[in-house]
Amino acid sequence: MNDNLEEYVSQVARQAKEASRALVTTTGGRKNGWLQLSAERIRSQASTLLAENERDIAKAPEFGLTNAQVDRLRLTPERLEGIAKALEEVAQLPDPIGEIIDSNPRPNGLLVTKVRVPLGVVFFIYESRPNVTVDAAALCVKSGNAVILRGGKEAFHSNMAFYRLLSETLVECGLPEHAVQLVETTDRAAVGAFLKCHNSIDVAIPRGGKSLIERVTQEATMPVIKHFDGVCHVYIDRSADLQMARDILVNSKCHRTGVCNAAESFLVHEEIADEFLKLAGPALLEQGVEIRSDDRVRSVIPEALVATEDDYRTEYLDLKISAKVVDSIEDAIAHINEYGSHHTDVIVTSNFNSARQFTGEVDSAAVLVNASTRFNDGGEFGLGAEIGISTDKFHARGPCGLKELTSYKYVAYGDGQTR
Structure with a gap:
């Protein structure tokens, strides 16, 4: 691996970690404003998004994509509208961050609460479905997580177009600029490098073919939420x-x-x-x-x-x-x-x-x-969009929506208790 790639990966991971710390205290209203504005921009920039998608469709034969894979890759006006509506649906969902999951007053007066918190930084690796770029960004930011997106080379131009749009709206809404980052190289070595960044990345989520899942599982130095085959x-x-x-x-x-x-x-x-x-x-x-x-x-x-x-x-x-x-x-x-x-x-x-x-x-x-x-779909189950359907039993199972992208911590309130 060349030094430039290592430096690039390290910088992206570091920027994501800094953004995740800022997102912890970002209000639900500001996050929802970003989701609404992004939905509006997708509608107003539809022609640009479709043109970039056509560049990917034109190159599909070079990658040997099947008809089903081309269908997954293709954007249409109707699918763009569906992506915009999914953003609006996520905006309507309750903000999970700060939710008190449980509260337990102890006999000594200590109040022990269990509070929902973000996972931190998500490294999300996926294949040729450009709508997933937007779904993943929306769910991660709404649940207080920074996300590093690594899409497939087959959807590179589509993903870049969505990424530019989302980056612009993040800045306009006063959210951390690096809350959403797209890996801008198609070098396969970049995935392996990111999977070593356990000090900055809290969880890896691969969504794609069996070989991709197996590679991520073998190489990851952080926890993995797997989206395995759908037999x-x-x-x-x-x-x-x-x-x-x-x-x-x-x-x-x-x-x-x-x-x-x-x-x-x-x-x-x-x-x-x-x-x-x-x-x-x-x-x-x-x-x-x-x-x-x-x-x-x-x-x-x-x-x-x-x-x-x-x-x-x-x-x-x-x-x-x-x-x-x-x-x-x-x-x-x-x-x-x-x-x-x-x-x-x-x-x-x-x-x-x-x-x-x-x-x-x-x-x-x-x-x-x-x-x-x-x-079996996040939207159909009332979770909004989904980042994937986990076939794991830990930490999440089934469609992974907002709550599945969170953890919890205990916060205890006292008035001078000692032990």
């Missing part, structure tokens, strides 16, 4: 409303195939397998979905391909899905816990006991009953 399942129980189940499955798979909460596998109880597969098979095939399955599924859907063991562990992020007939709900749960990624799993059932068993025994960050996997 999400829909299980159709024997008591399911089959029309409902078909609609949920098609939506889970086809609404947007290139996102982490899209379904990648479905399981169906053997008692209703024939009837359901005759209903769902054509619906999936009409959408262009390639089905990879066991013999039992192929006996009803002859167009399906033979599934390998790896297919049941694969996050396709494409119009592909694995499928299997199971003998019982217990078999479905065992399959999901073995082959899934503990992200999002769904049961379609009209039986309360089945729903309770499934939600209790499936070890995933989000378990839904009679609803699409696509609802």
Whole structure:
């Protein structure tokens, strides 16, 4: 690694640490003002943002992006409006900093409180979704954290355009200039250098492919909140409303195939397998979905391909899905816990006991009953935007919104007590 890169990384990390200290005492009103102004600027600068995004789209073939990856990269007027609205929604959320989580008056008169505080500095590494640049900045600053953003090279021009906009509005609103910083080099060595800055960076959050997550986990010298694969399942129980189940499955798979909460596998109880597969098979095939399955599924859907063991562990992020007939709900749960990624799993059932068993025994960050996997999302869960969906159990799990970007400290009030 050259000296210039080391110096650059050290400077960015140091500036973030200084900004994080100033953010601790920044009022919620000032942070909300920045969010509102940023939303207005996104609308007024839409043409510039779209033009910069087109530069990235034009270079997509050089990076070998799939159609689903290009879709994730692309900005449209509608998506820009969605980004602006997400900022406004975050502004409407309660400021978590300073919240008294618990209060405990002791017999000696000491009042012990548990108070929500920022994590400090977040190093956020993500791939080709430029909207995430804005979501992450909004959530981090609102929760009192400085953030260092390392986006993918595929979205470099889009990310830079958003970064320039956010930097301008930070200064205009009197917030620390370096509360949001974008890593302005695509050198892969920069990631490794930042991951060594444990004295300045408090947590790393990688959001992307498996290789990225594994690299960050191995190299980080600070805690990591991981956003691992989304091998999400829909299980159709024997008591399911089959029309409902078909609609949920098609939506889970086809609404947007290139996102982490899209379904990648479905399981169906053997008692209703024939009837359901005759209903769902054509619906999936009409959408262009390639089905990879066991013999039992192929006996009803002859167009399906033979599934390998790896297919049941694969996050396709494409119009592909694995499928299997199971003998019982217990078999479905065992399959999901073995082959899934503990992200999002769904049961379609009209039986309360089945729903309770499934939600209790499936070890995933989000378990839904009679609803699409696509609802595991910060906005849909009422958290505002999200910085990612954690498949960890510590420190956060599921959609990571404002509160998941905080910690706490104990503050005790006395009047002269000694021990």
